[in-house]
Amino acid sequence: MAKPIAVVTGASRGIGRATALRLAGDFDIVAVARSEDELAALAAEIHRAGGTCHPVRLDITDPDAVTAELTGVDAQVLVNNAGVGTLKPFMELTRAEWTRMVDVNFNALYDVTRAILPAMLARKSGHIVVTGSISGRSAFPGGTCYAATKHAAIAFTECLMLEVRDAGVKVSVVNPGSVATHFSERSDASWMLSAEDVAEAIARVIDTPPTVLIHSVEVRTLTVPKKK
Numbered sequence: 001m002a003k004p005i006a007v008v009t010g011a012s013r014g015i016g017r018a019t020a021l022r023l024a025g026d027f028d029i030v031a032v033a034r035s036e037d038e039l040a041a042l043a044a045e046i047h048r049a050g051g052t053c054h055p056v057r058l059d060i061t062d063p064d065a066v067t068a069e070l071t072g073v074d075a076q077v078l079v080n081n082a083g084v085g086t087l088k089p090f091m092e093l094t095r096a097e098w099t100r101m102v103d104v105n106f107n108a109l110y111d112v113t114r115a116i117l118p119a120m121l122a123r124k125s126g127h128i129v130v131t132g133s134i135s136g137r138s139a140f141p142g143g144t145c146y147a148a149t150k151h152a153a154i155a156f157t158e159c160l161m162l163e164v165r166d167a168g169v170k171v172s173v174v175n176p177g178s179v180a181t182h183f184s185e186r187s188d189a190s191w192m193l194s195a196e197d198v199a200e201a202i203a204r205v206i207d208t209p210p211t212v213l214i215h216s217v218e219v220r221t222l223t224v225p226k227k228k
Helices: 014-023 036-048 063-070 095-123 146-167 195-206
Strands: 005-009 028-033 053-057 075-080 126-131 169-176 216-219
Touching: 005 014, 005 095, 014 028, 014 036, 014 075, 014 195, 028 036, 036 053, 063 095, 075 095, 095 126, 095 146, 095 169, 126 146, 126 195, 146 169, 146 216, 169 195, 195 216
Parallel strands: 005 028, 005 075, 028 053, 075 126, 126 169, 169 216
Antiparallel strands: none
């Protein structure tokens, strides 16, 4: 029998890539990202391990493209993972940087979820997971836009959960702390979570009995950065 489908956005690198690899044993992966070469490398790695991966080169900030590519995909799982962050003081933040974060981190949640959710509702089963951040509840200098988008994503996730759980669809948010990926510009990443740590948390949230929902998870490292 064919495996159920898991759609993962931002799948070409970081947490998205690690999540696609982690889920590939149990799901046929639809990997969504903008980088064709990185998607091809991911698909090749999954295929070598005996899994299936369908790369979809897509800019999730383009609503028409999202509708064309993802509407009708009968996915059991959707991992809304794609995200960008420009962390700098508000007065140094350009409008283009602001708009990019809002479009990728928040607005795209509407378009991607709106394309995938109808099939879940019709089937009366499915699981939507959003990769959030602990910055969604913790303010910090330089995070005026990024933290705001994560606050919004957490609120979106909780409201959607309340709307669709009676239809058998689960909605969860996984909020990691600092993760050692391309997203982090810090020179010392040795103390941070790995992308695989977060992917494991996502997999465990998905792997629950049909009547059990883990709605919100916060993932932190036990280590802390050394004081200089």
